[in-house]
Amino acid sequence: MKIVFVLPTFNPGGAENVMVRLANHFQAQYDVHILVIKGGGILQENIRQSIPVHDLKCDRVRHAFGLLRGRIKSLEPDIVFSSISRLNILLSLIRLSLREKFRLILREVNTPSVALQATGSPGLYKFLYKLLYPRAEVIICQSDDMLGEMQTEIGLVKNKL
Numbered sequence: 129m130k131i132v133f134v135l136p137t138f139n140p141g142g143a144e145n146v147m148v149r150l151a152n153h154f155q156a157q158y159d160v161h162i163l164v165i166k167g168g169g170i171l172q173e174n175i176r177q178s179i180p181v182h183d184l185k186c187d188r189v190r191h192a193f194g195l196l197r198g199r200i201k202s203l204e205p206d207i208v209f210s211s212i213s214r215l216n217i218l219l220s221l222i223r224l225s226l227r228e229k230f231r232l233i234l235r236e237v238n239t240p241s242v243a244l245q246a247t248g249s250p251g252l253y254k255f256l257y258k259l260l261y262p263r264a265e266v267i268i269c270q271s272d273d274m275l276g277e278m279q280t281e282i283g284l285v286k287n288k289l
Contacts, residue, residue: 130159132205132230134196134215136189138169143211143237145171150209152176163199165192165215189214197222200230211235213243217253220260234261235268239277257282264288 133151135144148171151160160179164172167183175181182199186192189212200208200222208223208230210216216234223232236243240257244250261267261284269275269289278284 129207130161130203130205131207131209132161132163132200132203134163134165134208134210134219136165136212136215138164138167138172138175140170143235144169146235147209147211148174151179155179161203161205163196163203165189165196189218193218193222197225201226205230207231207233209233209235211237213238213253216264217256217260220256220263223263224260228263232264233266233268234264236270236274236278239271239274240281241277254282262288 131154133147135147138144151162152175154160155176155178161182162175162179163182163184165184165186167181184192184195184199186195196218208219210219213236219232223230244253247253261282267278267284267289269278275289278289279286
């Protein structure tokens with residue numbers, strides 16, 4: 129089984145650190161790859177040498193659609209895992225464009241109310257959450273508050289959370 133972990137950068141951050149740890153953990157049992165929008169950063173040193181790292185060398189997540197879609201299509205993963213809201217949305221769009229050829233597991237790091245306010249367009253992002261998040265296999269929520277908001281604000285059913 130091939131699992132692709134997608135990160136924006138290897139700069140230190142909670143979500144990025146979790147993704148690197150998960151990739152290192154799963155590499156013993158699965159064919160693990162890491163896709164990074166823009167490589168470099170201190171966390172890259174923490175990745176086991178046996179894990180292939182695919183650097184898209186793109187400055188911004190929002191400009192990475194074509195590169196990310198192409199690399200995912202060529203890797204043919206069974207599972208794609210992401211942990212950053214803007215990447216979660218982008219990967220949901222990519223999954224839709226590839227006719228759902230892989231399982232998508234998303235991890236949220238904030239409640240939707242916090243995540244939406246951090247964007248420049250909360251209305252647009254809420255629409256995208258409601259449209260795209262139901263297409264994921266699983267959305268990992270880190271708290272009961274997050275789970276509750278995903279149900280009430282975004283309209284996700286509990287069996288996906």
